Amino acid sequence: MARLDLQDLCFSVGALEILRHVDLSVEDGKCLALLGPSGCGKSTTLRCIAGFVRPTGGSISFDGQSVLGLPPHRRNVGLVFQDYALFPHMNVAENIAYGLRRRGVPAAERGARVAEALALVRLDDFGDRMPGQLSGGQQQRVALARALVIRPSLLLLDEPLGALDRRLRDQMQVELKRIQREAGITTIIVTHDQEEALSLSDRVAVMSEGRITETGRPGALYRRPGSREVMEFLGVSNLLAGRVEHAAAGQIRVRVGPSLALRAAGAAAAGSAVHLGIRPESFAMVAAPSSGEGGANTFLGQVTESVYKGSHVELYVQGPDGLRIIVQQRGEALAGAAPEIGQQVALTIDPEAIVVFE
Amino acid sequence: MSEGRIYRAVVTLLGWGAVAFLIFPVALTMLVSFNESFFIQVPPAAYSLDWYRNIGNIHEIASATLTSLGIATLGATLVTLLAIGAAIAIVRYPLPGKAALTAFLLSPVAVPVVAIGIALVQYLIILDMAFTWYGLMIGHMVLVAAYPVRTLVASMTLYNPSIEDAAASLGANRWVAFLTVTLPQLKPGLISGFLFAFLISFDNYPISVFLVRGGLTTMPIELFNYISQNFDPTPAAFSTVYIFVVSAVIILVERRYKVVSLSVGR
Amino acid sequence: MTTRAAAAGAALRTSMPGILLVAPLVVFLLAFYVIPFAGMLRESFGAWTGDPEAVQAADWTLYQYQKLFDSARTLRALWRTIEISLIAVALTFLLSYPVALLLLRLGPGLRSALLTITFISLAASLIVRNYGWLVVLADQGPVNNLMVWLGLFERPQRLVYNKWATIVGLVHYCMPFMILPIYGALSRIPRSQWESARILGAGDWTTLRTVVLPLSMPGIFGGTTLCFAICASAFVTPLMLGSPATSMISQVAAEQLLIQLNFPFGSAVIFTLTALMFTLVFAYALIVRKVLRINV
Numbered sequence: 001m002a003r004l005d006l007q008d009l010c011f012s013v014g015a016l017e018i019l020r021h022v023d024l025s026v027e028d029g030k031c032l033a034l035l036g037p038s039g040c041g042k043s044t045t046l047r048c049i050a051g052f053v054r055p056t057g058g059s060i061s062f063d064g065q066s067v068l069g070l071p072p073h074r075r076n077v078g079l080v081f082q083d084y085a086l087f088p089h090m091n092v093a094e095n096i097a098y099g100l101r102r103r104g105v106p107a108a109e110r111g112a113r114v115a116e117a118l119a120l121v122r123l124d125d126f127g128d129r130m131p132g133q134l135s136g137g138q139q140q141r142v143a144l145a146r147a148l149v150i151r152p153s154l155l156l157l158d159e160p161l162g163a164l165d166r167r168l169r170d171q172m173q174v175e176l177k178r179i180q181r182e183a184g185i186t187t188i189i190v191t192h193d194q195e196e197a198l199s200l201s202d203r204v205a206v207m208s209e210g211r212i213t214e215t216g217r218p219g220a221l222y223r224r225p226g227s228r229e230v231m232e233f234l235g236v237s238n239l240l241a242g243r244v245e246h247a248a249a250g251q252i253r254v255r256v257g258p259s260l261a262l263r264a265a266g267a268a269a270a271g272s273a274v275h276l277g278i279r280p281e282s283f284a285m286v287a288a289p290s291s292g293e294g295g296a297n298t299f300l301g302q303v304t305e306s307v308y309k310g311s312h313v314e315l316y317v318q319g320p321d322g323l324r325i326i327v328q329q330r331g332e333a334l335a336g337a338a339p340e341i342g343q344q345v346a347l348t349i350d351p352e353a354i355v356v357f358e
Numbered sequence: 359m360s361e362g363r364i365y366r367a368v369v370t371l372l373g374w375g376a377v378a379f380l381i382f383p384v385a386l387t388m389l390v391s392f393n394e395s396f397f398i399q400v401p402p403a404a405y406s407l408d409w410y411r412n413i414g415n416i417h418e419i420a421s422a423t424l425t426s427l428g429i430a431t432l433g434a435t436l437v438t439l440l441a442i443g444a445a446i447a448i449v450r451y452p453l454p455g456k457a458a459l460t461a462f463l464l465s466p467v468a469v470p471v472v473a474i475g476i477a478l479v480q481y482l483i484i485l486d487m488a489f490t491w492y493g494l495m496i497g498h499m500v501l502v503a504a505y506p507v508r509t510l511v512a513s514m515t516l517y518n519p520s521i522e523d524a525a526a527s528l529g530a531n532r533w534v535a536f537l538t539v540t541l542p543q544l545k546p547g548l549i550s551g552f553l554f555a556f557l558i559s560f561d562n563y564p565i566s567v568f569l570v571r572g573g574l575t576t577m578p579i580e581l582f583n584y585i586s587q588n589f590d591p592t593p594a595a596f597s598t599v600y601i602f603v604v605s606a607v608i609i610l611v612e613r614r615y616k617v618v619s620l621s622v623g624r
Numbered sequence: 625m626t627t628r629a630a631a632a633g634a635a636l637r638t639s640m641p642g643i644l645l646v647a648p649l650v651v652f653l654l655a656f657y658v659i660p661f662a663g664m665l666r667e668s669f670g671a672w673t674g675d676p677e678a679v680q681a682a683d684w685t686l687y688q689y690q691k692l693f694d695s696a697r698t699l700r701a702l703w704r705t706i707e708i709s710l711i712a713v714a715l716t717f718l719l720s721y722p723v724a725l726l727l728l729r730l731g732p733g734l735r736s737a738l739l740t741i742t743f744i745s746l747a748a749s750l751i752v753r754n755y756g757w758l759v760v761l762a763d764q765g766p767v768n769n770l771m772v773w774l775g776l777f778e779r780p781q782r783l784v785y786n787k788w789a790t791i792v793g794l795v796h797y798c799m800p801f802m803i804l805p806i807y808g809a810l811s812r813i814p815r816s817q818w819e820s821a822r823i824l825g826a827g828d829w830t831t832l833r834t835v836v837l838p839l840s841m842p843g844i845f846g847g848t849t850l851c852f853a854i855c856a857s858a859f860v861t862p863l864m865l866g867s868p869a870t871s872m873i874s875q876v877a878a879e880q881l882l883i884q885l886n887f888p889f890g891s892a893v894i895f896t897l898t899a900l901m902f903t904l905v906f907a908y909a910l911i912v913r914k915v916l917r918i919n920v
Contacts, residue, residue, distance in 0.1 A: 071526070073529045073531050074529075077527055078527070079524065081524060085520040086521070102529035150528060372722035372726075373722040379799075381745075386759050398765065441649065443647075451642025451645065453642040468905075469857070470898055472877055473898055474657070476881055476894050477891075479881070480663060507649070564874070582751055585755055618740060
């Protein structure tokens with residue numbers, strides 16, 4: 001277990017800058033998700049930490065000790081590969097014992113630790129199987145056991161659930177969280193899946209174009225992202241452009257169109273151009289007022305498309321002034337009566353749920 | 359529906375017909391080897407094992423077979439060792455002009471076999487290495503080097519290079535990772551490459567015919583000479599033994615290493 | 625300029641491990657393949673006439689090549705080589721494609737048995753297999769017996785030592801080299817490709833012609849090219865199954881060296897064959913790529 005610090009990490013190939021001054025810290029025993037689209041440099045960061053890529057600048061340290069001079073096999077890092085990279089010519093137990101052999105662990109202790117690792121990932125009876133005989137989820141757990149059994153200072157997971165189908169992914173998310181907590185190990189998860197990042201980690205670092213754009217706790221990052229890019233990357237969102245009409249203590253009024261102004265919590269100079277970010281689930285449907293501009297932060301719209309998603313319904317609403325808005329309503333809130341296409345609806349938004357971007 | 363039945367019938371008929379064409383001469387050779395008569399006669403009027411006893415009368419067959427075995431074994435081992443490095447370089451490392459280099463390494467199988475013999479005999483005379491067993495072996499090595507390169511490249515492209523990174527992350531240094539992870543993965547490619555090289559070398563006539571003189575001779579040369587000077591079924595007996603040995607080796611190796619699947623495709 | 629030199633230096637550094645790994649084989653082939661071939665090429669431009677008494681003429685001359693094109697026998701052998709090779713490759717293809725299709729349809733047990741048989745015949749000695757054809761086509765062999773029994777021949781005919789016996793031997797030798805790559809290509813065609821052709825209204829034959837055949841082209845190209853190279857440089861097969869009147873070009877070259885001891889002329893003949901073979905294969909690849917637009 002260790003604390004990880006990356007300072008000013010840079011990596012470039014020729015003129016191509018892949019990592020640009022990455023600063024990142026993970027507290028001892030915590031789990032950080034590195035989230036970003038493919039090609040943003042998150043995998044390169046992981047390979048730098050593991051020692052497969054030598055950064056062109058900056059430092060990497062475990063518990064304050066620089067590891068830049070260490071080759072991969074001396075870093076004591078557990079790495080779970082995207083394709084698991086199990087050794088196809090060894091059975092499950094031999095795969096898991098591989099790292100222990102390299103460390104000269106005596107046979108008796110090796111057997112005990114392999115059994116312990118198998119128990120941790122709930123594959124107790126699978127020691128004799130060959131990797132080719134396992135399902136994707138089982139292979140993934142073997143890879144995890146193999147990485148954990150060496151008691152690494154750091155656990156790195158590269159798109160750990162990317163190759164699994166949806167059901168298995170949900171199951172493994174819970175499993176992974178339990179194992180990480182039980183092992184109490186400092187972990188970095190690289191992923192492009194925002195749901196995976198939000199649900200698995202203590203902190204999320206969003207990466208784009210070789211930079212860390214924002215870091216934060218999953219909930220805070222989702223509700224109050226610091227930039228439009230992060231907001232859009234972390235799930236579906238509505239972005240409305242407007243101009244600040246009026247600014248008072250902690251609240252502003254923003255004109256979005258000729259017939260619509262919204263109040264939002266935040267600070268911005270009157271007259272400045274801003275964007276308002278609203279999550280689809282922040283809208284509430286209210287009884288439609290008879291006419292005109294409704295109450296505070298309420299507007300009328302017409303449903304153009306309705307998509308049933310099981311636990312909720314997604315509505316595409318044509319608002320005033322040509323606005324197009326995506327709205328999510330939980331099934332029970334609708335009480336079984338989902339609005340039909342063409343129906344008029346009234347939507348209201350809590351000013352606190354609106355994020356203001358300058 | 360009937361069109362589908364006709365199609366299946368035609369494919370089955372033509373396919374098995376071609377397979378029969380492939381097997382027939384070999385099967386017939388085996389049958390003829392038990393023929394009692396001095397002349398080739400099908401079907402044989404009477405059976406005997408005389409021609410198996412007569413194998414020893416093929417000129418120098420024992421020493422020639424030993425020479426062929428020795429040259430094929432050593433030559434195939436050497437080219438396989440050379441091919442390991444070459445295949446790793448081709449699959450894993452950046453190389454200038456890689457496509458051209460690969461084509462060059464594989465080219466000896468495409469040039470006329472006789473050309474290799476003709477070119478080498480003149481050259482080896484100059485080097486004063488002609489008509490020696492190692493000169494002969496070098497000739498065979500030039501011909502067969504492409505086979506292990508090809509099978510090793512095929513087996514390396516099939517496998518996942520991230521398992522070496524996995525070994526490194528688990529504490530294996532470069533050499534340990536090579537020995538414990540890379541080499542076991544290359545085994546099918548190594549075995550089938552060696553097998554190809556060995557069989558092609560063991561069977562070679564067109565290169566050997568230029569590079570042997572005097573006491574130095576090989577199995578195919580003596581077999582060929584016997585066939586062109588005699589008409590009795592002794593070569594049939596020898597061929598039967600040969601086919602059985604080769605089949606046994608291939609079936610055993612296939613059971614363990616699936617060499618056939620490696621030879622499928624390019 | 626210095627940055628370019630530095631970049632070249634960096635490129636060299638990254639490719640250094642690869643160069644070191646490939647070097648031993650390259651050095652071996654340079655020493656015993658490239659240099660001997662260069663020597664043979666040089667020899668073919670020599671003026672030696674095969675007469676030890678004659679005076680050596682100029683250093684570089686096209687004398688041997690002129691002689692080659694003046695020699696009706698050599699030209700005939702060259703043409704015969706191409707003719708035999710093309711016929712043999714065509715027949716090999718026609719026999720091998722159904723085998724590959726059959727392999728695809730068989731159950732796993734039969735398929736692996738048939739693949740193993742194919743592999744064994746690939747590995748069985750060429751001399752042994754040619755000898756098998758000497759037996760099959762012998763005067764008292766099964767083919768003659770059958771023909772006499774059917775009344776097609778009045779008495780046994782001489783079936784070996786001619787062009788067609790050579791072709792049969794070559795086809796037999798080449799079949800495994802054709803079956804394996806074509807089967808490899810066929811087995812890589814996804815099931816869904818066959819099925820979508822059927823769904824779209826193509827019958828079995830139309831599917832074969834319009835979908836399967838084009839998609840297996842890489843295997844066909846690989847197989848036919850390899851078989852053509854094998855046939856064009858055939859030496860043992862025409863020696864065993866043909867006659868001096870049907871000799872192929874490798875035999876002419878070998879005879880110059882082994883019997884006439886005329887190295888320059890032998891070198892010129894074999895080099896002409898090599899050049900011709902490469903030209904034909906290259907033209908074939910070009911046609912397949914440009915005309916059929918299939919990347920092989």
